[in-house]
Amino acid sequence: MILAIETSCDDTCAAVVDDDGTIRSNVISSQGIHDAYGGVVPELAARAHVERCDLVIEQALRDAGAALEDVDRIAVTQGPGLVGALLVGLQAAKALALARDVPLVPVDHLDGHVLAATLRPLAVEPPFVALVASGGHTFLSRVDGPDAIVRLGGTLDDAAGEAIDKGARLLGLPYPGGPALERLAAGGDPAAFAFPTGAKVRGLDCSFSGLKTALLYAVRDLGEEETARRRADLAASYQRAVVEALAVRVERALERTGLRRVAIGGGVAANGALRARLEALDADVAIPDRSLCTDNAAMIAAVARFRPALDPDAAIALEAYASGQR
Ligand code: KG4
Ligand code: ZN
Numbered sequence: 673m674i675l676a677i678e679t680s681c682d683d684t685c686a687a688v689v690d691d692d693g694t695i696r697s698n699v700i701s702s703q704g705i706h707d708a709y710g711g712v713v714p715e716l717a718a719r720a721h722v723e724r725c726d727l728v729i730e731q732a733l734r735d736a737g738a739a740l741e742d743v744d745r746i747a748v749t750q751g752p753g754l755v756g757a758l759l760v761g762l763q764a765a766k767a768l769a770l771a772r773d774v775p776l777v778p779v780d781h782l783d784g785h786v787l788a789a790t791l792r793p794l795a796v797e798p799p800f801v802a803l804v805a806s807g808g809h810t811f812l813s814r815v816d817g818p819d820a821i822v823r824l825g826g827t828l829d830d831a832a833g834e835a836i837d838k839g840a841r842l843l844g845l846p847y848p849g850g851p852a853l854e855r856l857a858a859g860g861d862p863a864a865f866a867f868p869t870g871a872k873v874r875g876l877d878c879s880f881s882g883l884k885t886a887l888l889y890a891v892r893d894l895g896e897e898e899t900a901r902r903r904a905d906l907a908a909s910y911q912r913a914v915v916e917a918l919a920v921r922v923e924r925a926l927e928r929t930g931l932r933r934v935a936i937g938g939g940v941a942a943n944g945a946l947r948a949r950l951e952a953l954d955a956d957v958a959i960p961d962r963s964l965c966t967d968n969a970a971m972i973a974a975v976a977r978f979r980p981a982l983d984p985d986a987a988i989a990l991e992a993y994a995s996g997q998r
Pocket of ligand 1: 681805806807808809832834836848850854940942943944965966967
């Protein structure tokens with residue numbers, strides 16, 4: 673049994689997962705304290721993790737009907753993320769592992785998003801193409817095995833979630849913009865405005881900076897009153913552009929690799945329009961439950977199943993990293 677801890681951004685997460693990928697518990701405590709600032713405030717995030725981390729771990733064990741004695745391995749997100757936030761989870765994991773003499777497994781957050789769909793009940797088997805679209809990252813990988821993850825392409829500028837959050841902000845929606853933009857878009861016409869989908873970017877890379885600017889100009893040209901009247905159309909068209917940009921890259925990745933299986937992850941993968949668009953592809957598309965798309969600790973356990981544990985000295989010395997991969 674693996675106990676996993678994830679504190680890379682503003683969600684305090686802990687989960688208990690069996691070695692075969694069965695999720696016994698998956699606790700996500702969203703801090704909800706950053707909304708007023710229009711983005712995550714690193715120092716506040718770290719402090720909130722300190723306040724909640726123990727409670728979230730206890731809750732994950734309780735939900736799983738397990739005790740600490742039952743845990744065989746402790747997995748923790750090492751990076752990338754906010755270092756102050758990561759350190760809280762890392763300290764908690766180190767303390768538990770060393771006090772209880774349980775092996776510690778460091779995990780890369782992005783590998784977590786890539787392998788989230790390998791958890792049951794989806795239990796997607798490699799090889800597959802993974803699309804990860806979150807607030808900080810947007811990329812496509814080819815997954816030939818849990819240890820053979822190769823980057824195929826990614827955003828040249830903003831992440832898809834970042835583009836969504838910025839667009840939502842321009843439309844006067846609260847942070848984080850994704851869920852609010854999706855709700856507003858539901859009542860609008862996705863064909864009302866022709867926003868750019870980064871079509872000029874060839875291959876498997878993508879770009880979202882032009883999209884944001886296009887919305888800014890559209891809002892300016894419409895004026896306050898007309899923008900207010902057409903907010904739903906703007907949201908739906910904006911969302912469609914993001915979805916198309918991602919879906920076209922997935923189609924290209926399938927063509928290029930010859931694979932027929934796709935798995936998606938990252939917060940933007942919670943978006944209903946993206947899910948519907950990808951489901952309609954002529955491929956085997958694995959779409960995890962929304963709670964496995966946004967940040968969570970079950971996905972960290974999913975990776976830990978396939979990663980070696982550290983010896984105690986290396987566990988004590990383990991450091992967080994802000995960006996890049998291990
Ligand atoms: O993976 P995630 O929870 O955190 C990061 O590692 O970044 O992704 C957060 C991002 C935010 O930009 C948020 O607006 C977006 O995912 N998001 C959504 C939806 N839910 C969350 N975007 C579109 N539609 C949603 N329903
Ligand atoms: Zn994430």
